[in-house]
Amino acid sequence: MNLGTRKILDRSFSAVGIGSIAVMGIALLIVIVPIVHNGLGAVFFTETIEHRNMLYNEFGKGDKAELDKENAAAEAYRKEAYSLLARFETEMETMEPERQQEFRSKYGPVQTALRHLIGPLPGDEEAILTRYRYGQTRWEKAEEKLHELLYEAKWDYSDPNAMAKEYFVSRAAEFEGTSLVKLFPYVENNLDKMLRPRFTIYWGFLTDSSVDSHIFGGIWPEIQGTFFLAVGAMLFAFPLGVIAAIYFTEYARDGFFTSMLRSANSTLAGVPSIVFGLFGLAFFINTLKVSESKSVLAGSLTLAIMILPTIIRAAEEAILSVPKTYKEASLSLGSTKWNTIMTVILPAALPGILTGGVISLGRAAGETAPIIFTAAVSVGSAIGIADVLSSPTPALSWNIYNLASEHEAAAEIRHVQYGMVLALVSIVLLLNLSAILLRARISKKLKG
Amino acid sequence: MQMTADGRDTSQKEQVKTATRDIYLPSERKQISGGGIPHVTAKDFSIYYGEFEAVKKVNADVLSKYVTSIIGPSGCGKSTYLRAINRMNDLIPGCHTTGALLFDGEDIYGKFTDEVLLRKKIGMVFQKPNPFPKSIFDNIAYGPRLHGMNDRKQLAEVVERSLRKAALWDEVSDRLDRNALGLSGGQQQRLCVARALAVEPEILLLDEPTSALDPKATAKIEDLIQELRGSYTIMIVTHNMQQASRVSDYTMFFYEGVLVEYAPTAQLFTNPKDRMTEDYITGRFS
Numbered sequence: 001m002n003l004g005t006r007k008i009l010d011r012s013f014s015a016v017g018i019g020s021i022a023v024m025g026i027a028l029l030i031v032i033v034p035i036v037h038n039g040l041g042a043v044f045f046t047e048t049i050e051h052r053n054m055l056y057n058e059f060g061k062g063d064k065a066e067l068d069k070e071n072a073a074a075e076a077y078r079k080e081a082y083s084l085l086a087r088f089e090t091e092m093e094t095m096e097p098e099r100q101q102e103f104r105s106k107y108g109p110v111q112t113a114l115r116h117l118i119g120p121l122p123g124d125e126e127a128i129l130t131r132y133r134y135g136q137t138r139w140e141k142a143e144e145k146l147h148e149l150l151y152e153a154k155w156d157y158s159d160p161n162a163m164a165k166e167y168f169v170s171r172a173a174e175f176e177g178t179s180l181v182k183l184f185p186y187v188e189n190n191l192d193k194m195l196r197p198r199f200t201i202y203w204g205f206l207t208d209s210s211v212d213s214h215i216f217g218g219i220w221p222e223i224q225g226t227f228f229l230a231v232g233a234m235l236f237a238f239p240l241g242v243i244a245a246i247y248f249t250e251y252a253r254d255g256f257f258t259s260m261l262r263s264a265n266s267t268l269a270g271v272p273s274i275v276f277g278l279f280g281l282a283f284f285i286n287t288l289k290v291s292e293s294k295s296v297l298a299g300s301l302t303l304a305i306m307i308l309p310t311i312i313r314a315a316e317e318a319i320l321s322v323p324k325t326y327k328e329a330s331l332s333l334g335s336t337k338w339n340t341i342m343t344v345i346l347p348a349a350l351p352g353i354l355t356g357g358v359i360s361l362g363r364a365a366g367e368t369a370p371i372i373f374t375a376a377v378s379v380g381s382a383i384g385i386a387d388v389l390s391s392p393t394p395a396l397s398w399n400i401y402n403l404a405s406e407h408e409a410a411a412e413i414r415h416v417q418y419g420m421v422l423a424l425v426s427i428v429l430l431l432n433l434s435a436i437l438l439r440a441r442i443s444k445k446l447k448g
Numbered sequence: 449m450q451m452t453a454d455g456r457d458t459s460q461k462e463q464v465k466t467a468t469r470d471i472y473l474p475s476e477r478k479q480i481s482g483g484g485i486p487h488v489t490a491k492d493f494s495i496y497y498g499e500f501e502a503v504k505k506v507n508a509d510v511l512s513k514y515v516t517s518i519i520g521p522s523g524c525g526k527s528t529y530l531r532a533i534n535r536m537n538d539l540i541p542g543c544h545t546t547g548a549l550l551f552d553g554e555d556i557y558g559k560f561t562d563e564v565l566l567r568k569k570i571g572m573v574f575q576k577p578n579p580f581p582k583s584i585f586d587n588i589a590y591g592p593r594l595h596g597m598n599d600r601k602q603l604a605e606v607v608e609r610s611l612r613k614a615a616l617w618d619e620v621s622d623r624l625d626r627n628a629l630g631l632s633g634g635q636q637q638r639l640c641v642a643r644a645l646a647v648e649p650e651i652l653l654l655d656e657p658t659s660a661l662d663p664k665a666t667a668k669i670e671d672l673i674q675e676l677r678g679s680y681t682i683m684i685v686t687h688n689m690q691q692a693s694r695v696s697d698y699t700m701f702f703y704e705g706v707l708v709e710y711a712p713t714a715q716l717f718t719n720p721k722d723r724m725t726e727d728y729i730t731g732r733f734s
Contacts, residue, residue, distance in 0.1 A: 253541070254541065323578070325574060325576060325578035326578060326580060326581075327539070328539070328574060329578045329579075329580065329640070329643070330580075330590070331536065331567060332572035332574075332644070333567070333568070333571070333594065333643065333644065333647055334564055334565065334568030334569075334591065334594060334595065334647055335564070335590075335591075336564050343590070344580060347581075348581060445581075445627075446581035446627075446629075
């Protein structure tokens with residue numbers, strides 16, 4: 001191969017390499033940017049007075065006097081809307097039955113849309129579900145709902161070969177000639193006065209429990225559950241993993257039995273996580289009966305089994321990377337094998353072992369499948385530390401899936417989903433970052 | 449027949465030719481009172497790596513309080529022999545021995561020998577300086593602590609004594625709490641000597657202790673060996689024949705696992721009895 005070809009080959013290889021890294025980076029950005037942007041929206045957003053009312057009623061947060069004043073101010077503008085409704089209702093009484101019928105069926109959706117916007121109307125019964133007791137708590141959602149009030153969505157089925165098309169009809173036009181016509185421009189122009197939007201930083205998203213299955217409130221139960229599960233898994237897996245790694249590297253003799261154990265370990269590392277989930281259900285809950293049903297304990301044990309091979313591998317690598325000379329030096333001073341392991345080998349291998357441990361912790365925090373059958377519930381309150389043996393818990397990973405796919409009002413609470421994703425990603429990233437820092441720090445200490 | 453350093457030799461060939469290469473020889477070395485007792489005795493001692501016989505039927509007495517060097521070309525089994533004495537070869541899978549190797553009359557490879565106690569009495573310094581990634585103090589105190597010394601004051605005494613013996617005290621006395629890996633290579637190696645001395649061994653095994661050091665640091669280690677001569681039985685494996693001639697009282701020459709010649713250093717270098725020895729020390733092969 002001549003010089004020219006070699007250079008072209010090297011350059012094109014570098015180009016392909018840089019290209020693939022760039023593709024990965026762009027893909028990561030495409031994923032991360034919306035997560036960060038929308039996720040931050042769960043904490044930083046423009047809240048309405050409904051949000052402040054909800055916080056006061058559900059969590060006791062906020063100043064009562066201040067809130068009363070604000071409510072009075074908002075009420076002043078809402079009254080006009082309510083009286084417009086009342087006037088239209090009396091007007092309908094006077095209509096001919098046919099016309100009245102027509103308007104009644106159109107009037108219902110208007111009421112509903114207004115309820116969604118600014119909360120229960122005068123004369124409504126107290127709703128059982130918390131979500132119906134308040135109007136829109138987020139200003140950008142309120143603007144969406146305003147559109148629903150102003151326009152009726154209709155579907156165009158005229159072309160049987162194409163998908164139906166959505167189009168909007170102005171409700172003002174539908175109520176042309178009645179007193180209700182005034183309602184629509186009034187609400188449109190005075191919505192900000194009725195809802196009093198204000199920018200807020202809602203840290204409670206991270207520390208409050210959820211209200212009415214995540215329609216309001218925060219994600220503390222999920223964060224706490226994730227923490228319990230991951231830490232619980234580490235409590236079981238870390239000591240066992242390190243002990244197994246010490247056995248493999250220091251005590252096991254090379255032979256059939258050891259190589260079987262090693263390949264079993266590698267195989268275990270490659271088993272799909274859902275299999276661990278089913279195993280956890282079958283073994284820990286049904287066979288061993290560690291708990292009557294799902295529990296943090298069963299979930300932690302399942303996660304522990306799942307991350308054990310990774311921890312063993314990482315610890316083994318770390319121990320093997322300790323220079324043999326340390327071991328020789330220690331033994332030549334009359335140290336026992338056990339003492340050498342405890343005082344020389346493990347301290348020197350600690351950075352690697354801890355890195356493996358923290359990365360496994362991150363994995364345990366992020367896994368969904370193993371906890372579906374063993375620990376996770378979709379909605380629940382934060383459990384106490386005493387309940388971990390018997391209670392299931394919500395957890396970030398499982399609730400992200402649940403909120404995005406199975407939640408009845410999935411579209412209404414996108415910000416909660418994104419907030420959860422951001423929280424989970426941050427937790428895992430922070431764990432990995434701390435692993436890197438920890439490693440750097442211990443390595444520095446060892447190197448002097 | 450037992451080969452001893454007194455020149456009783458099993459080799460058949462009589463060699464009278466002197467070495468042609470110039471070798472520095474120290475002036476008459478002093479006799480050591482209380483020394484010269486067989487300390488490590490090999491009887492038909494062989495070492496195998498699996499099937500391979502790395503050291504073949506060695507018969508030799510190493511005399512106490514003297515410095516004995518072991519020379520020979522690479523792969524001749526000299527390091528293997530040295531590491532057999534404190535059973536460091538146990539770490540190598542498949543390594544086993546036949547014959548007997550006695551330390552103070554007791555079989556090193558005996559069924560009931562505690563290798564941990566043995567290693568306490570037979571210290572070792574390795575080719576590459578290998579201080580622990582701990583402070584200088586903790587490095588030296590590692591051995592004494594292992595053997596049950598916990599009193600800080602006592603430990604400080606041992607550390608100082610060991611560092612003084614290793615001629616390192618003046619250089620490091622003000623930074624005992626610093627990490628030992630921050631020392632220079634030569635200092636690290638003397639630290640390793642001090643660490644070995646801190647457990648008060650009877651024998652000190654040096655496995656090519658200067659091969660990773662520069663000439664200046666090498667000279668210091670050699671001086672140190674001279675200082676320690678008379679207090680400890682010292683065995684040193686070296687590639688450097690000048691070093692062997694400078695520091696040792698007796699020299700063993702190994703070739704392909706066989707102990708070819710074992711004689712007082714001056715005699716071995718000026719008047720080798722074996723043809724092979726002569727060829728090696730005159731640089732015909734290496």
